[in-house]
Amino acid sequence: MSAPPTPRRASARRRAAELSQDRRDHRRGARAERRQRPPRLRLPRRERRLRKRRRRCRPHLHRPGAGGHRRHGRQDARARAGQRRRRARRAGGRRPAGGRRRGAAGGRRSRIPAAHQGRRRRRRQGMRIVRAASEFAAAREAAAREALSAFGDGRIFLERYFDRPHHVEVQILADQHGTTVHLGERECSIQRRHQKIIEESPSPVVTAALRDRLTAAAIAAARSVGYAQRRHRGVPRHRRRRLLLPGDEHAPAGRASDHRVGDRDRSRARADCGSRRVSGCGSTRRRCSRAGTPSSAASTREDPAQHFLPSPGRIALLREPQGPGIRVDSGICAGGEVTVHYDPMLAKLSAWAGDRDAARRRLLAALRDYVVIGVTTNIAFLSDVLSQPAFAQGATQTHFLDEHLPNWASAGRASRARRDRRRRSHRVGARRGGAARDRAPERRRPGSRSARGGWAGIADADRLPQRRAPPRGRDPSRRPGSLHRQRGRRRARRRRRVARRVDDPAPDRRELPDRPRRTHRRRRSRLDRRRGVSAHARDARAEPSEQVVHLQPQVLAPMPGKVLQVLVDAGQSVAAGDGLAHRSRR
Amino acid sequence: MEHRIAAEAEAVVRAVHVVAGQMVDGGAVLIELDYPSKSA
Numbered sequence: 183m184s185a186p187p188t189p190r191r192a193s194a195r196r197r198a199a200e201l202s203q204d205r206r207d208h209r210r211g212a213r214a215e216r217r218q219r220p221p222r223l224r225l226p227r228r229e230r231r232l233r234k235r236r237r238r239c240r241p242h243l244h245r246p247g248a249g250g251h252r253r254h255g256r257q258d259a260r261a262r263a264g265q266r267r268r269r270a271r272r273a274g275g276r277r278p279a280g281g282r283r284r285g286a287a288g289g290r291r292s293r294i295p296a297a298h299q300g301r302r303r304r305r306r307q308g309m310r311i312v313r314a315a316s317e318f319a320a321a322r323e324a325a326a327r328e329a330l331s332a333f334g335d336g337r338i339f340l341e342r343y344f345d346r347p348h349h350v351e352v353q354i355l356a357d358q359h360g361t362t363v364h365l366g367e368r369e370c371s372i373q374r375r376h377q378k379i380i381e382e383s384p385s386p387v388v389t390a391a392l393r394d395r396l397t398a399a400a401i402a403a404a405r406s407v408g409y410a411q412r413r414h415r416g417v418p419r420h421r422r423r424r425l426l427l428p429g430d431e432h433a434p435a436g437r438a439s440d441h442r443v444g445d446r447d448r449s450r451a452r453a454d455c456g457s458r459r460v461s462g463c464g465s466t467r468r469r470c471s472r473a474g475t476p477s478s479a480a481s482t483r484e485d486p487a488q489h490f491l492p493s494p495g496r497i498a499l500l501r502e503p504q505g506p507g508i509r510v511d512s513g514i515c516a517g518g519e520v521t522v523h524y525d526p527m528l529a530k531l532s533a534w535a536g537d538r539d540a541a542r543r544r545l546l547a548a549l550r551d552y553v554v555i556g557v558t559t560n561i562a563f564l565s566d567v568l569s570q571p572a573f574a575q576g577a578t579q580t581h582f583l584d585e586h587l588p589n590w591a592s593a594g595r596a597s598r599a600r601r602d603r604r605r606r607s608h609r610v611g612a613r614r615g616g617a618a619r620d621r622a623p624e625r626r627r628p629g630s631r632s633a634r635g636g637w638a639g640i641a642d643a644d645r646l647p648q649r650r651a652p653p654r655g656r657d658p659s660r661r662p663g664s665l666h667r668q669r670g671r672r673r674a675r676r677r678r679r680v681a682r683r684v685d686d687p688a689p690d691r692r693e694l695p696d697r698p699r700r701t702h703r704r705r706r707s708r709l710d711r712r713r714g715v716s717a718h719a720r721d722a723r724a725e726p727s728e729q730v731v732h733l734q735p736q737v738l739a740p741m742p743g744k745v746l747q748v749l750v751d752a753g754q755s756v757a758a759g760d761g762l763a764h765r766s767r768r
Numbered sequence: 769m770e771h772r773i774a775a776e777a778e779a780v781v782r783a784v785h786v787v788a789g790q791m792v793d794g795g796a797v798l799i800e801l802d803y804p805s806k807s808a
Contacts, residue, residue, distance in 0.1 A: 324770075328770050522794070733776055733777055733779075733803050734776075735782075735800060735801055735802065735803065736797050736799075736800050736801075737797070737798045737799040737801065738795050738796065738798065739793065739794055739795060739797075739798055742791075742793050742794050743771075743792060744790070744792070745787065745788055745789065745790045745791075745792060746770065746789075748784055748786060748787060750781045750784065750799065751781065752782065752783055752784055753780065753781060754780070754781045755778070755779070755780050755781075756775045756778070756779055756781060756801075757775065757778050758776060758777045758778055759774050759775065760774060760775050761772050761773070761774050762774060762775055762781075762798070763772075763773045763798060763799065764770060764772055765770070765773065765792070765798075
């Protein structure tokens with residue numbers, strides 16, 4: 183006779199029975215739920231085969247795996263991978279047994295100049311260049327501080343800095359089948375604060391032999407991390423032709439210059455990636471043909487005359503250039519608000535032509551036709567960069583702006599000071615357009631003088647398109663806007679004013695000051711606008727007495743942010759260009 | 769993005785209105801300067 187179950191065993195059996203009942207209920211409920219679903223659509227067999235084949239053939243673009251991210255996702259790992267590849271190349275293809283990490287954190291064997299960089303980096307944020315050993319500690323602290331505030335990771339590493347390099351990038355396209363192609367290189371050497379502002383393709387300094395080496399190295403680097411995504415690979419070209427391959431992990435917004443390298447070629451390359459796999463060819467297409475020379479320039483809402491400080495505001499008038507070989511990629515419109523909280527880029531303007539000089543001239547003409555009123559942009563600055571003889575000759579380096587346009591800011595300030603004087607003179611003497619200016623904003627005609635605040639002398643009006651040519655048969659000197667016509671209008675206005683004073687001698691009207699006479703300088707500036715002479719060129723020929731800069735006694739914060747460091751104390755004397763404070767955007 | 773604010777011309781710092789770590793709004797006065805007159 184068996185002993186009765188103990189209370190502990192009984193409770194265990196009860197819990198097991200309850201659990202199994204729960205499981206049965208769950209399965210029953212799941213079966214009931216499945217029965218309520220609509221039946222799956224069963225496609226015909228042929229359609230199913232086609233869909234399966236399409237799935238297999240379609241280039242499947244994806245990010246690299248965790249290993250690829252570890253190897254190329256961070257700047258320091260990327261630099262080490264490049265060093266390993268170079269050492270392997272020097273060793274004749276053998277994998278090196280080991281080696282000292284030159285250039286890694288610690289920098290024991292790094293040479294000056296060197297660059298402190300954040301371990302996680304975007305657009306060269308957190309990068310500080312050290313040109314003397316005394317600057318080492320300050321640069322390290324600044325780089326770590328900026329990297330911490332931008333990415334939450336204050337770890338930095340050190341690598342050698344190449345002075346006066348060419349910044350050449352190679353764009354790569356790869357799929358999951360191992361097919362990797364390149365879409366040519368592009369020159370991105372015109373940079374400000376390590377951010378490119380003008381791109382062109384092909385690079386004027388890359389020869390055919392060097393192009394083969396660059397593209398082969400870029401493709402090998404992409405394959406080494408198993409990357410299957412369109413990506414950019416930055417290849418600085420040093421004077422001694424030493425190659426580095428800092429791959430750019432993020433896939434930036436489509437570069438217009440690459441699109442124009444060959445829209446047809448890229449689509450064909452993608453199609454080939456799939457079709458050859460299906461046919462079992464297995465060959466690798468590594469080159470795309472090139473047609474034409476594209477150039478592109480980025481227009482930003484930064485004020486070049488104020489050390490490229492942000493210039494937020496509302497766009498009052500927007501007129502984009504059009505024409506053959508011209509493309510504008512922008513996200514702005516008239517009436518839109520431009521804030522400081524996003525990237526400063528407003529638009530990307532691209533020009534395409536048969537050769538480099540034609541593309542440059544076409545881009546320059548398009549920039550002259552580009553009108554953005556309401557926010558200060560760098561369009562005039564870009565025009566002056568493209569007009570430089572060194573740029574036309576292809577002598578572009580990353581320090582191009584420092585060498586060829588070092589005083590652009592001061593010239594721009596003089597231009598703005600003259601513009602302010604012109605505004606004041608309008609304000610004192612002119613009542614023209616006053617009624618329209620006082621009209622409600624919604625009733626103002628877009629693009630009219632009233633929409634521009636009633637003033638015609640604003641800087642961006644320099645680039646307004648020229649007036650239409652008069653119809654044939656008319657005297658050109660009598661066309662609207664000509665000096666002859668304006669003199670006639672002025673005489674007529676003066677006659678009417680005198681007549682009004684005689685007829686209606688109201689004291690307030692009599693006390694209105696007369697419109698100032700047009701001086702020789704104003705007439706010359708008007709002629710310059712017609713001839714397309716830029717403000718920079720006008721300032722370059724201006725007399726020293728004209729370059730009067732109105733200095734502000736108070737230094738204001740250009741946008742919300744945090745004061746990182748105050749560099750001066752009360753009572754301290756500072757020279758022009760000396761730093762006063764460091765601040766970051768909120 | 770970190771910005772460096774620089775003096776436009778030779779001047780003497782009259783007053784500093786901010787300290788390191790302070791949050792400021794756009795348009796806030798950071799530093800006051802005295803520019804020497806032309807006759808001086």
